[in-house]
Amino acid sequence: MSTDLECVDLPRSAALRGVRRRIGLSFLGHPSAYAVGVCFVSLLSMATTLIVPRLLDPVAFGAFALLGTLFQYAARADLGLSQLADRDLAGGAPDAAARGVELLRASWALGLGALLILTPLAVLGAVLSGRFAPGDAALAVVAGVLGMVAHAPTSIYRAASQHWDFALLALLQQAGLTAPRLAGLLLGGVTGCFAALTLWSGLLAAAFAQPRHAWAWRPAIVLPMVRAALPLFAFNTLWLVTTTANRWIAALLSAPDQLGLFAFGANLAMVGLAIVGTVAQVRYPKLLGAMALAPEGRSALLAGEIRRAGLALAAVALAAIPLTAPVIALLFPGYEGAAGATVWLALACVPLGTAAWIVPMALVLTASPLREALRVFGSSLALLALGMAAGDALAGITGQGAACAGAGLFLFAGLIGLFRRADILSPEAARRAVLTQTTLLAALALALTVWEATP
Incomplete structure (x- = not known):
């Protein structure tokens, strides 16, 4: 049986199907497209990182760096589901499509829980440490969690060897660390940077992670998946x-x-x-x-x-x-x-x-x-x-x-x-x-x- 998950409603959203029909993107289906594309986008991200210190003094840059790690930590709020996808969906598993649906729903469930738990903790940490603003801490966490949810279909495509879908979404997510982050920094400093990341991650989650599944999860399915991951x-x-x-x-x-x-x-x-x-x-x-x-x-x-x-x-x-x-x-x-x-x-x-x-x-x-x-x-x-x-x-x-x-x-x-x-x-x-x-x-x-x- 094919591992192409298009045989069900998920995970290929209407937005993704529309993009796929566009002329000139077929090259993304080649297995090497991601490797080449991510190197290019990573270089752009590196260039953005090099520009940031020119816009901030060392004190502001220290806060920016700490908030960046909060963003990275929050992006791991799936508790290992992306790695579980590699184990459960690789090799043409006969129930890959149904398992992909469960993984996406579980990612939404963990994302909602992470927003409720991690956001106030980050704000409290900001107040106690005094190293960065509480509002910036909240934005960093929200951006990271939304990025995790947006990454859920990407990890499913990767595990199922759907190269075109994986390459497109992975590159779009990586692109958020380039122009959107820099534009936010130019317009609003550190706060604007993480507000832009929040907006970018939220748009990707809304377009490709199918928010209708946010409330379709069941604890009896999610909890065993979390324990395994x-x-x-x-x-x-x-x-x-x-x-x-x-x-x-x-x-x-x-x-x-x-x-x-x-x-x-x-x-x-x-x-x-x-x-x-x-x-x-x-x-x-x-x-x-x-x-x-x-x-x-x-x-x-x-x-x-x-x-x-x-x-x-x-x-x-x-x-x-x-x-x-x-x-x-x-x-x-x-x-x-x-x-x-x-x-x-x-x-x-x-x-x-x-x-x-x-x-x-x-x-x-x-x-x-x-x-x-x-x-x-x-x-x-x-x-x-x-x-x-x-x-x-x-x-x-x-x-x-x-x-x-x-x-x-x-x-x-x-x-x-x-x-x-x-x-x-x-x-x-x-x-x-x-x-x-x-x-x-x-x-x-x-x-x-x-x-x-x-x-």
């Missing part, structure tokens, strides 16, 4: 929290202007990680397929992938050493004080970027995602907090950036341990992978030290 949700959420927690830790350690400078470098690093992670989402199914066809060679295959990703990222980090300070001085006047932290965060992207490349496979291949997430990400998060506190005491935000590099290497080693426990990597391949990353990071740190000591 929670381990996957925990794994993905702890990964996100671990890679974004440095901003919140910096908010506890630093004054508002220093937080803004650190957040500047952290946001640049996160853009790089997001691009790596996005491309990995397209790449990893092919790797999994190749590993399934040749189980005896999967260790060598994965080890080679890890090595190539690490070397490519190390080359980018090496170029960042001489370029970071002059580029910041040229393009971002007022942020020169961020150069030291930014270059260390660029170095941190070598182990973290390699981890981002293999995290999707780790989620699929581990038999105990919740236990592994607590073991790998929980310990990394604790080390990050301790390291940043020590680094701040020694060298301010530059020390905080250096701690992020060390914690990133620890996280990478933890993921390699996960693959070793799952019998995917051999002991020798696992040791070689960790040694390679350690050598790369040590060589980059030495190069940075020599560069800074050179007149």
Whole structure:
């Protein structure tokens, strides 16, 4: 039976059917269209991120960065349903169409619940911390939750291999981080930015997620789905929290202007990680397929992938050493004080970027995602907090950036341990992978030290 969900009323909305009939969009049906398109849109998003600091002073940018993480956290309010879709709808399951309907209804149910729970919590956090406005916190949460609902049909299309529908909606969602976000920022500052994201996500949810299903869900169906998805949700959420927690830790350690400078470098690093992670989402199914066809060679295959990703990222980090300070001085006047932290965060992207490349496979291949997430990400998060506190005491935000590099290497080693426990990597391949990353990071740190000591 076909996995094309057009055989039922859902998930292809009337708006999506209308767009599909337009001439000139058939190329989106090619499997590579998303990979090419998302790289292009991600570059536009990166350009937007680079423009933002030119419009905000460091104090305002610090608030903007924290609100951006709230937006990301709220966008995970589906509690793992998108990962559950990958499991339940892939491979032409005979009940794929009906299951797709249930998943969309469950996403609406969780979205409505998240709005009721997370919005007042975010407002309370804003009042207690004083780092950003309560209204902005509410907008960030609402935008994230609506984005989660809008993403529900996208995840269904992805799991059912409906490339055209998936590519179109995924690119539309990613586009919200470009022109709409920038327009809102220009018109209304930080508040306008998150108001624009709320409007964009709301329009996508209304057009493609079929709001009539918002009240058609049943607890007897939703609750078992949530229970099944929670381990996957925990794994993905702890990964996100671990890679974004440095901003919140910096908010506890630093004054508002220093937080803004650190957040500047952290946001640049996160853009790089997001691009790596996005491309990995397209790449990893092919790797999994190749590993399934040749189980005896999967260790060598994965080890080679890890090595190539690490070397490519190390080359980018090496170029960042001489370029970071002059580029910041040229393009971002007022942020020169961020150069030291930014270059260390660029170095941190070598182990973290390699981890981002293999995290999707780790989620699929581990038999105990919740236990592994607590073991790998929980310990990394604790080390990050301790390291940043020590680094701040020694060298301010530059020390905080250096701690992020060390914690990133620890996280990478933890993921390699996960693959070793799952019998995917051999002991020798696992040791070689960790040694390679350690050598790369040590060589980059030495190069940075020599560069800074050179007149």
